[in-house]
Amino acid sequence: MSKHIEFATQADQVHSELRSAILSGALAPGERIQMNLIAPRMSVSQGAVREALSRLAAEEIVIATAQRGYRVASLSGEELSDLTETRIALEQICLRASIAGGTVEWEAALVAALHRLLRLPEFEDEGGTRLSAAWSEAHQAFHAALVSGARGVWMNRFRSALYVQAERYRRLSVPLRTMDRDVAGEHRQLCEAALARDADSACALMRSHLLRTTEILLRSPLLMTTAPARQEAARG
Structure with a gap:
């Protein structure tokens, strides 16, 4: 498997898992997403985690905050x-x-x-x-x-x-x-x-x-x- 395909596969894996956790409520509205814990837990690269979070931010179910990483989007x-x-x-x-x-x-x-x-x-x-x-x-x-x-x-x-x-x-x-x-x-x-x-x-x-x-x-x-x-x- 090429590095590009491996990266894409890892990003897809992280995106799918985080998306499911957010939709199910396992990750609560407003909760901070601890990026440094995701990569070792899922055995993926930090780059794949950042790519997955960028996709979720584009879907507007996570929010990128300056200097503070990502949080699950709040509800109102x-x-x-x-x-x-x-x-x-x-x-x-x-x-x-x-x-x-x-x-x-x-x-x-x-x-x-x-x-x-x-x-x-x-x-x-x-x-x-x-x-x-x-x-x-x-x-x-x-x-x-x-x-x-x-x-x-x-x-x-x-x-x-x-x-x-x-x-x-x-x-x-x-x-x-x-x-x-x-x-x-x-x-x-x-x-x-x-x-x-x-x-x-x-x-x-x-x-x-x-x-x-x-x-x-x-x-x-x-x-x-x-x-x-x-x-x-x-x-x-």
Whole structure:
């Protein structure tokens, strides 16, 4: 293996592990990332760690601070509200385009993605506080399948970026659920509306689906103690 390929492989490995740790909450919002500990623990070069962190900074899930390295981006209610409304608008655009342009193959892929999602357990524990990694992966695949009939490359690229940002918040909402929410039913209804080519219903369901998570978090104390990520970056 050439040095270039080895470096790229190491950077991919670090990026994947850190990204998973941030999305799962194992690395908490605002937490400092100790670069000097990552390289020996993962048996990779310091350069690969810096490359991975640069990628995560480009995704805006870590923040580079002058003279202080990197921290996990903070969360805030204001940012969540803005993110949710932006995501809803883009998801609806993608969903309409997907329903209009989706083929029989798109329908089959969507049905398969829903089937896998519904067959996997959502939680790793009986108390329902820790999401299953396999379920989270299937959840992302289902939402991607919904809009995969859309042909716009940039449209889907921006949608994917917003999904990653929203995922950090969504996972935090899981242990806070106090209302009886039928998540499986919400996904089933979204699929049925898309397959029926009922774009208006599908878009309304998508808005409701995304807003429920936001409402749970905005009622919680979690976001009241975190500063917006942009303020953190500005302080350096």
